[in-house]
Amino acid sequence: MEIGQFIIYGIINGSIYALVAVGLALIMGIMGIFYLAHGCMAMIGAYISFWLFQDAGLDPFLSIPLSMGILFIIGLAMYKGLFSSMKAFSPGQKIRNSMLVSFGLVLIIENMAVLIWTANERRVSTDYSGLTFDLAGLRVPYIGVVTVILAILVVFGLHYFLKKTFFGRSIWAISQDYQCARLMGINVDRTMLIAFGIGMSLTAIAGAIISQYSVSPSIGLDWVNKSLIIVVLAGVGSIGGVFYAGLLLGVLESVSAYFVGVHYTGVVSLVILLLILVFRPQGIFAKGAGI
Amino acid sequence: MPLKLKKTIAPGLVTAFLFCLPLFLSGDYYLTMVCSLFLYVTISQSWNLLGGYTGQINVGQSAFFGTGALVARLLWTGGLPFIPALLCGAFSSVLLSLVIGIPALRLRGHYFAIGTLAVAWIAFLLAENLFPGVTFLPGKYVATYSLLPRYYLYLVIMLSTILVVFLVVHSRMGLAMEAIREDEEAAQASGVNMTKYKVIAFVISSFFVGLAGGAFAYFHVSYYWYLPFILMWCFEPILITFIGGAGTLWGPIIGSFCYVALKEVFALTLGEVNVLIFGAVFIFIILFFPKGIIGVPEKLQEHLSKKAKSRQSARQKV
Amino acid sequence: MLSIKHIDVFYGDLQALWDVSLDIEDGKITSLIGSNGAGKSTLQLAVTGIVKPRSGSIHAGSIRLDNQPAHKIVDLGISMVPEGRRLFPEMTVLDNLEMGAFSRKARKKLGETIEWVYEIFPRLKERANQRAGALSGGEQQMLAIGRALMSRPKFLLVDELSLGLAPLVVRHICRILEEVNRLKGITIFVVEQNVRMALEFADHGYIMENGRIVGRGPSRDLLNSEEVKAAYLGTH
Numbered sequence: 001m002e003i004g005q006f007i008i009y010g011i012i013n014g015s016i017y018a019l020v021a022v023g024l025a026l027i028m029g030i031m032g033i034f035y036l037a038h039g040c041m042a043m044i045g046a047y048i049s050f051w052l053f054q055d056a057g058l059d060p061f062l063s064i065p066l067s068m069g070i071l072f073i074i075g076l077a078m079y080k081g082l083f084s085s086m087k088a089f090s091p092g093q094k095i096r097n098s099m100l101v102s103f104g105l106v107l108i109i110e111n112m113a114v115l116i117w118t119a120n121e122r123r124v125s126t127d128y129s130g131l132t133f134d135l136a137g138l139r140v141p142y143i144g145v146v147t148v149i150l151a152i153l154v155v156f157g158l159h160y161f162l163k164k165t166f167f168g169r170s171i172w173a174i175s176q177d178y179q180c181a182r183l184m185g186i187n188v189d190r191t192m193l194i195a196f197g198i199g200m201s202l203t204a205i206a207g208a209i210i211s212q213y214s215v216s217p218s219i220g221l222d223w224v225n226k227s228l229i230i231v232v233l234a235g236v237g238s239i240g241g242v243f244y245a246g247l248l249l250g251v252l253e254s255v256s257a258y259f260v261g262v263h264y265t266g267v268v269s270l271v272i273l274l275l276i277l278v279f280r281p282q283g284i285f286a287k288g289a290g291i
Numbered sequence: 292m293p294l295k296l297k298k299t300i301a302p303g304l305v306t307a308f309l310f311c312l313p314l315f316l317s318g319d320y321y322l323t324m325v326c327s328l329f330l331y332v333t334i335s336q337s338w339n340l341l342g343g344y345t346g347q348i349n350v351g352q353s354a355f356f357g358t359g360a361l362v363a364r365l366l367w368t369g370g371l372p373f374i375p376a377l378l379c380g381a382f383s384s385v386l387l388s389l390v391i392g393i394p395a396l397r398l399r400g401h402y403f404a405i406g407t408l409a410v411a412w413i414a415f416l417l418a419e420n421l422f423p424g425v426t427f428l429p430g431k432y433v434a435t436y437s438l439l440p441r442y443y444l445y446l447v448i449m450l451s452t453i454l455v456v457f458l459v460v461h462s463r464m465g466l467a468m469e470a471i472r473e474d475e476e477a478a479q480a481s482g483v484n485m486t487k488y489k490v491i492a493f494v495i496s497s498f499f500v501g502l503a504g505g506a507f508a509y510f511h512v513s514y515y516w517y518l519p520f521i522l523m524w525c526f527e528p529i530l531i532t533f534i535g536g537a538g539t540l541w542g543p544i545i546g547s548f549c550y551v552a553l554k555e556v557f558a559l560t561l562g563e564v565n566v567l568i569f570g571a572v573f574i575f576i577i578l579f580f581p582k583g584i585i586g587v588p589e590k591l592q593e594h595l596s597k598k599a600k601s602r603q604s605a606r607q608k609v
Numbered sequence: 610m611l612s613i614k615h616i617d618v619f620y621g622d623l624q625a626l627w628d629v630s631l632d633i634e635d636g637k638i639t640s641l642i643g644s645n646g647a648g649k650s651t652l653q654l655a656v657t658g659i660v661k662p663r664s665g666s667i668h669a670g671s672i673r674l675d676n677q678p679a680h681k682i683v684d685l686g687i688s689m690v691p692e693g694r695r696l697f698p699e700m701t702v703l704d705n706l707e708m709g710a711f712s713r714k715a716r717k718k719l720g721e722t723i724e725w726v727y728e729i730f731p732r733l734k735e736r737a738n739q740r741a742g743a744l745s746g747g748e749q750q751m752l753a754i755g756r757a758l759m760s761r762p763k764f765l766l767v768d769e770l771s772l773g774l775a776p777l778v779v780r781h782i783c784r785i786l787e788e789v790n791r792l793k794g795i796t797i798f799v800v801e802q803n804v805r806m807a808l809e810f811a812d813h814g815y816i817m818e819n820g821r822i823v824g825r826g827p828s829r830d831l832l833n834s835e836e837v838k839a840a841y842l843g844t845h
Contacts, residue, residue, distance in 0.1 A: 028401075034401055034404070082574065082578065085578060091400060092346075092400060095348075095400060095401045095404065096348055097577055097581065099348075099350075099404065100529065100530065100533060100573075100577045101574050101577050101578065103526050103530075103573075104570040104571070104573040104574035104577065105570065105574065106570075107566055107567065107569065107570030107573070108567050108570035108571060108574075111564070111566045111567040111570070112567060115563060115564065115567075166707075166711065166716070169700070169704065169707075169708060170708070170711065172697075172699070172700070173697050173700070173708055176697045176698060176699055176700070177695055177696075177697060177698075179659060179691065179695070180691060180695045180696070180697065181708075182657075182658075182659060182679040182680060183657060183659070183679070183683065183688070183689050183691060183757075184683065184708050184709060184711045184756075184760070185680045185683030185684060185711045185712040185715075185760060186680055186708075186711055187678070187680040188680070221522070225412060228405055228408075229409075232402075232405060236401075263420045264416070264420065266412075266416045267413050267416050267417060270409045270412055270413045270416070271413065273405070273406075273409045274406060274409050274410070274413075277395075277398055277402055277405065277406045277409075278394050278395075278397075278398075278406075281398065281402055
């Protein structure tokens with residue numbers, strides 16, 4: 001395979017990464033919750049898409065609104081039950097407690113997934129799954145194009161939502177100054193609750209796409225790994241940067257596979273993370289801080 | 292003098308008891324469980340020094356555990372007598388902590404956590420790919436395999452870890468470390484050399500974790516090479532220390548007891564769902580007992596005195 | 610009228626306010642003076658609902674405040690300018706102002722209110738698209754006050770107006786607040802360390818020390834009293 005093909009796949013992979021990471025950018029970057037279970041939620045989204053396809057014949061892209069709704073509700077319950085008590089914590093405490101709680105969640109969710117759905121790998125195969133078209137001698141899958149478009153829509157949609165709408169700006173305001181936000185008449189409890197739900201429901205979109213590649217109970221940690229890297233790469237608190245960071249990571253990983261082989265791409269992306277942390281911890285795409 | 296004597300008598304008795312314990316335990320099952328307990332106390336107490344006392348949440352301890360195990364196992368199965376191999380393992384772990392630690396400790400807050408987690412993940416991926424398959428003990432070692440020396444190895448390592456942490460915590464170094472945990476800016480302003488103490492905590496911590504890894508390599512006859520690198524080894528000490536009470540000497544000890552006992556009970560009684568229930572219990576403890584089990588008597592006291600106060604003020608209003 | 614009756618406020622086990630009672634008359638300017646750490650900010654935080662009193666009550670007219678969540682209290686027409694000019698530093702001046710009009714009632718009249726705020730603080734209009742974190746101290750205080758006014762309040766609480774500002778800037782802001790009080794009838798309650806300024810500016814004054822009210826009266830009387838002169842104006 002020539003390097004151009006690797007780049008194409010890198011762009012597509014990067015878009016999937018961005019779609020998964022954008023929810024975490026909201027939950028971790030803006031709400032300050034170290035949410036290790038994020039990858040598991042993408043897995044749940046993927047399973048929902050899979051079963052809707054398997055049992056109801058619903059195309060995974062068409063089932064997105066439904067799986068978003070389900071994950072939104074799960075998100076509300078999760079925030080209410082687990083993280084709302086941490087709202088007034090200092091950042092350090094919040095990070096530590098939310099990390100530990102979400103780790104417990106990973107244990108629960110992964111094992112529940114094995115019990116309910118078995119450890120078998122699942123995949124959605126639609127009529128158009130393998131279809132590609134030719135671009136300058138390179139093969140481009142149709143699903144890939146849809147993925148990239150979705151990534152752009154979702155990431156920049158969220159960015160716009162947080163910057164331009166009143167509700168979105170209230171989320172942003174809370175992250176900048178919790179007490180001031182209350183003085184503005186913002187119902188911080190309800191706002192955080194809904195914001196968390198939104199962050200979760202966004203993973204449903206990524207899940208729909210992931211279901212067309214491969215789903216099994218153990219993929220959660222891999223996805224949160226990638227998401228963490230992207231959130232740091234983009235700059236904690238940046239939303240728009242998630243798309244570029246995703247692309248960058250996807251292409252770098254893919255191209256590195258060309259040189260070091262497929263098994264070590266994971267190491268490459270982690271090394272990139274470490275380099276960013278040491279040399280530019282505020283991220284590549286954030287101008288200072290903020291969205 | 293009497294107080295000092297009292298303080299050394301109780302631990303002394305416990306230590307003597309632990310040394311004699313194998314005489315009372317029949318069968319390998321219980322001995323193995325106690326070894327497991329000693330292992331968890333060791334890695335948790337080591338983590339506690341950096342995480343509980345100095346406040347730097349290291350989520351990458353599996354890299355150090357794994358390194359200690361890997362180097363010790365390689366050298367030992369390669370012909371070196373065990374004790375030198377063990378020490379080489381521990382020192383490799385220390386070397387790694389210096390290489391990683393010095394740049395990593397500059398990171399604050401969640402960045403340090405993410406960074407150390409990334410290191411552990413890289414270590415796992417490398418181990419998985421560079422050392423595929425299982426490591427087997429050479430025949431002669433299997434023939435002479437006995438649980439007893441391994442029990443004492445674990446015991447000695449655990450006791451020395453607790454002792455060293457105890458000494459550090461009660462020294463000026465310990466004070467500096469706790470100051471760093473409470474408020475880094477304030478500590479720096481009062482002249483504490485933050486980097487020096489963070490690195491010291493990191494080095495001591497990784498030495499004992501590396502030692503524990505070497506003991507692990509000595510204990511198991513055969514295992515997948517990547518086993519000491521799995522991420523559970525990162526989360527378990529954090530879990531245990533917080534269950535017991537971070538920043539206290541007893542915390543990791545109590546936490547390990549509960550963890551091992553709970554795991555065993557759940558594994559025996561709950562079968563398939565044991566990890567699930569375990570996760571739920573864990574979350575419950577974090578949410579309702581953020582100070583850990585050590586904080587329970589305090590919380591009870593608080594709760595009871597609040598009730599007394601409200602009864603009092605109700606009486607006053609009448 | 611805002612009436613605070615016999616409130617005790619605790620931070621954990623530490624008592625910050627002891628049996629504090631205060632009345633703030635409609636349409637007037639009231640000042641609360643006292644040395645640093647006396648508990649003045651805590652009192653305002655209790656009114657806005659950020660902090661809840663353990664006993665006693667706070668009323669705005671006939672409506673009880675201390676049992677309501679903070680965001681509802683804004684809806685009732687009470688707005689606060691927090692200490693230290695806390696703004697949303699990453700947002701622009703315009704964004705900050707619009708955030709001030711978050712409540713539904715205020716949002717409906719957003720355009721009108723912004724025009725008014727730009728009238729009183731023309732500097733804000735000039736800097737409308739700049740990041741709030743990049744403004745000077747005086748401009749930030751103006752933005753903080755402008756933002757608080759965006760919710761179209763009946764009561765405006767200001768915490769430490771003069772902190773870190775040049776005297777000229779403080780005087781300018783005081784004049785603007787006086788105008789706002791006169792023209793729009795907005796009741797103003799100011800917590801202030803600068804005693805002379807606070808008492809010259811206000812109609813009525815209260816003195817707080819160690820979490821207790823130790824003096825009250827028309828501000829002119831307080832200004833001329835021997836105790837106040839000795840305790841606060843000597844060291845001014």
